[in-house]
Amino acid sequence: MWSKVRNSLIWLPEYLKQHLRPRAGAPEHVFFSICDHFEPYNNRPDAATAYRRIKKWVDHYPGIAEAFRDCDGKWLKYTFFYPQEEYTEPDLNLLAGLCRGGYGEVEVHLHHDNDTSENLRRTLLDFRDLLHERHGLLPVDATTGKVGYGFIHGNWALANCATGGRWCGVNDEIGILQETGCYADFTLPSFPSETQTRTINSIYYAVDDPKRRKPHDTGRKVRVGGAGDGLLMLQGPLGLDWRRRKFGVLPRFENGGLYPSCPVTTNRVRCWLNERVAVEGAEGAIFVKLYTHGAFDDMSEFFLKKGGLSTLLGCLTEVCAEENLLLHFVTAREMVNVVRALESGRSLREDLTDFRYRLQA
Numbered sequence: 001m002w003s004k005v006r007n008s009l010i011w012l013p014e015y016l017k018q019h020l021r022p023r024a025g026a027p028e029h030v031f032f033s034i035c036d037h038f039e040p041y042n043n044r045p046d047a048a049t050a051y052r053r054i055k056k057w058v059d060h061y062p063g064i065a066e067a068f069r070d071c072d073g074k075w076l077k078y079t080f081f082y083p084q085e086e087y088t089e090p091d092l093n094l095l096a097g098l099c100r101g102g103y104g105e106v107e108v109h110l111h112h113d114n115d116t117s118e119n120l121r122r123t124l125l126d127f128r129d130l131l132h133e134r135h136g137l138l139p140v141d142a143t144t145g146k147v148g149y150g151f152i153h154g155n156w157a158l159a160n161c162a163t164g165g166r167w168c169g170v171n172d173e174i175g176i177l178q179e180t181g182c183y184a185d186f187t188l189p190s191f192p193s194e195t196q197t198r199t200i201n202s203i204y205y206a207v208d209d210p211k212r213r214k215p216h217d218t219g220r221k222v223r224v225g226g227a228g229d230g231l232l233m234l235q236g237p238l239g240l241d242w243r244r245r246k247f248g249v250l251p252r253f254e255n256g257g258l259y260p261s262c263p264v265t266t267n268r269v270r271c272w273l274n275e276r277v278a279v280e281g282a283e284g285a286i287f288v289k290l291y292t293h294g295a296f297d298d299m300s301e302f303f304l305k306k307g308g309l310s311t312l313l314g315c316l317t318e319v320c321a322e323e324n325l326l327l328h329f330v331t332a333r334e335m336v337n338v339v340r341a342l343e344s345g346r347s348l349r350e351d352l353t354d355f356r357y358r359l360q361a
Contacts, residue, residue, distance in 0.1 A: 003192070003194075004192040004253070007191060007192055007193065007194050007196060008191065008192075008253065010191075010194075010196050010197070010198055011191065011196055011197070011198055011200045011238065013198075014198055014199065014200055015200060015201075015238070015239055015240070018200075018201060018275075023276065023283075024278075024283035025283065025284065026284075027273075027276065027278070027283065027284055027285065027286045027325060028284045028285070028325065028326060029284060029285040029286070029325065029326045029328060030273065030285075030286055030287075030288060030320055030325045030326065030327050030328065031285060031286070031287045031288070031328045031330050031334075031335055031338050032070075032076070032288045032290075032316060032327060032328065032329055032330065033079060033287075033288070033289050033290070033329075033330050033331060033332055033334075033335050034076070034078055034079060034258070034289075034290050034291070034292065035079050035081060035107075035150075035152060035186045035236075035289055035290070035291050035332050036078065036079060036080055036081060036291065036292050036293070036294040036295075037081055037083075037109055037152055037154075037291060037292070037293050038080040038081055038082050038083075038109070038293075038294055038295050039083055039086060039109075039293060039295050039296070040053040040054050040086065040091060040295040041083075041086040042293070042295065042296055047088065047090075050086075050088075050091060051090060051091060051094065053295045053297065053300065054091055054094050054095055054295070055094065056300050056304060057078075057095075057098065057294070057295075057300065057304065058094060058095075058097065058098045060304040060305065061078060061098065061103055061104075061304065061309075062098075062101065062103050064304065064309050064310055064313075065077075065078070065103055067310065067313075068310075068313040068314070068317060070327045070328050070329040071326045071327055071328060072328060074328075074329050075103075075329060076313065076329040077102065077103060077104050077105060077329065077330075077331045077334075078103060078104035078105075078294075078331075079104060079105050079106075079107060079150070079331045079332040079333075080095060080099075080104055080105070080106045080107070080294075081106075081107045081108065081109035081150070081151075081152040081186070081332075082095065082106050082107070082108070082109055082131075083109045083110065083111055083154065084108065084109070084110045084123060084124075084127040085110070085111055085112070087127070087130070089134070092106070092131070092134075092135050092137075093135065096135040096136060096137055099137065100136070104331070105137070105331045105332070105333060106131060106135075106137045106138070107138070107149055107150035107151065107152070107186075107332055107333070108124070108127060108128065108131070108149045108150065108151050108152075108182075109151075109152045109153075109154060110123070110124070110127075110151070110153060110154055111154030111155060111167065112154065112167070112168065112169070113166065113167050113168065113169060114165075114169045115168060115169040115170050116169065116170065117170050117172055117176060120170050120173065120176055121176050121179065121180060124176065124177070124180040124182075125180050128147055128149055128180060128181055129147065131149075132147045139333055141181075141183075146181055147181055148181045148182070148183045149181055149182055149183070150182070150183060150184050150185075150186055150332045150333060150336070151177055151182045151184070151185050151186065151187070152185070152186050152187050152291075153168070153173075153185070153187045154167060155167035155193075155195075156187055156188075156190030156193045156195040156196075157195055158173060158174075158185065158187050158195070158214075158216060159171060159172075159173040159174050159213060159214055159215055159216055160173065160213040160214070161195045161213055161214035161216075161217075162193075162194065162195050163194060165213070171209075171210050171211070171212065171213055171215075172208055172209075172210035174206050174207070174208040174209075174215055174216060174230070174231050175208030175210065177231055178208070178230075178231050182231065183232065183333075183336055184231070184232040184233070184234050184332070184336045184339075185206075185216070185231055185232070185233050185234070186234055186236075186289060186291075186332055188200075188233065188235040188236065189235055189236055189237070189238040189255050189256065191238055191253065191255050192253070192255075195214075196238075197214070197216060197217045197218070198217050198218060199216075199217065199218050199219060199233075199235070200235065200238045200239075201235060201237060201238060201239070201275040201276070201277050202221055202233070202235050202277065203221065203222045203232070203233070203234050203235065203277060203278070203279055203287065203339055204218075204219040204220055204221045204222060204232075204233050204235075205219050205220050205222065205228055205229055205230035205231065205232060205233070206219040206230050206231050206233050207219065207229060207230040207231075208230070208231070216231070216233055219233060221280050222279050222280065222339060222343050223279060223280035223281050223343070224279060224280065224281030224282050224342060224343060224345055225281070225343075225345055226280075226343060228343065232336065232339070234287070234289060234332075234335065234336065234339065235277060235289070236255070236256035236272075236277070236288070236289040236290055236291060237254065237255070237256045237271065237272045237275040237277060237288065237289075238253075238254070238255050238256070238275065239253075239254050239271060239274070239275050240252070240253065240254065241253070241254040241267070241268070241271050243267045243271075244267070254268065254271045254272070256272060256288075256289065256290045256291060257290070257291060257292065258290055258291070258292035258299075258303070258308075258312065259292065259299065259302075260298055260299065260302040260306075260308065263308065263311065264308070264311055264312040264315050264316075265315060266315045266318060266319050268315070269315050269316050269318075269319040270319060272288045272290070273286065273288065273319070273323070273325075277289070279339055279342045279343055282342040285338065285342060287335060287338075287339070289332070289335065
């Protein structure tokens with residue numbers, strides 16, 4: 001408990017500033033995505049168990065997703081951030097089949113420790129090309145013709161930000177991600193981990209600095225008409241929930257994590273919306289990026305068989321309807337497309353459905 005309180009001091013000053021500042025007008029659009037740290041080999045099972053964990057998603061996810069549609073008539077396409085170190089060809093073939101059916105996309109997840117810049121660069125390039133060439137995954141940038149990918153760092157230790165350099169080892173990770181085709185990082189928020197940044201509830205650019213750890217602690221916010229410099233960081237919601245109180249007094253923390261121990265309610269949905277993650281100058285569109293570990297047995301059982309995912313989507317659609325918000329289901333990649341489009345000055349009053357594929361095809 002005390003470590004959680006201590007680590008909250010990293011970001012609470014910025015949180016208080018955000019909520020004391022005057023806010024722009026009411027939002028009109030919500031772009032919603034689930035970014036899953038999808039780890040079928042958690043706790044080191046045999047290959048058959050890992051395959052069964054993936055098969056559960058293949059069998060159950062489509063029916064759940066199809067029951068809920070956004071304002072464009074689309075169901076939620078899930079984003080599976082698959083760990084490089086857990087790769088097997090049969091597993092990815094199975095997951096790729098689900099994605100080809102229109103139910104999701106695969107991006108890059110990586111756990112590493114005591115690594116070097118050279119090895120990290122080679123690891124990312126090899127895995128990127130393997131996913132694209134062998135499994136038909138990952139997008140090709142329509143402008144550059146290069147394969148791109150979204151990224152989540154294992155243990156949240158992006159750019160060597162954990163104490164003692166644990167779970168990473170590479171100060172210049174931000175630059176290597178850009179160099180190898182990463183179009184955005186989705187690691188944050190990481191609270192209650194010590195790896196949490198001071199910057200919260202933001203979409204911003206992190207600039208690499210090989211001389212220091214955690215260069216993504218701060219950065220320049222993405223804004224309409226701005227020129228991007230650095231790696232795009234797309235954060236999920238982080239804040240205080242005063243409706244859920246510990247000991248009946250203290251607010252609980254809300255970090256957008258989806259777990260059986262903290263079921264989704266309409267109150268949690270309102271907390272996510274209230275943090276208003278947005279592009280500066282285009283506050284009519286807010287972004288809600290959640291995370292989970294959906295391949296864990298307890299999580300998939302809760303999500304897929306005990307109604308956890310249906311409850312989430314039901315609460316989300318209910319709150320958006322009550323607040324007259326247009327809900328758009330997007331993958332991590334599509335969310336970036338919308339951010340880029342708004343940054344370039346596209347109006348919210350234009351048809352947003354084409355933003356899904358405009359920048360990454």
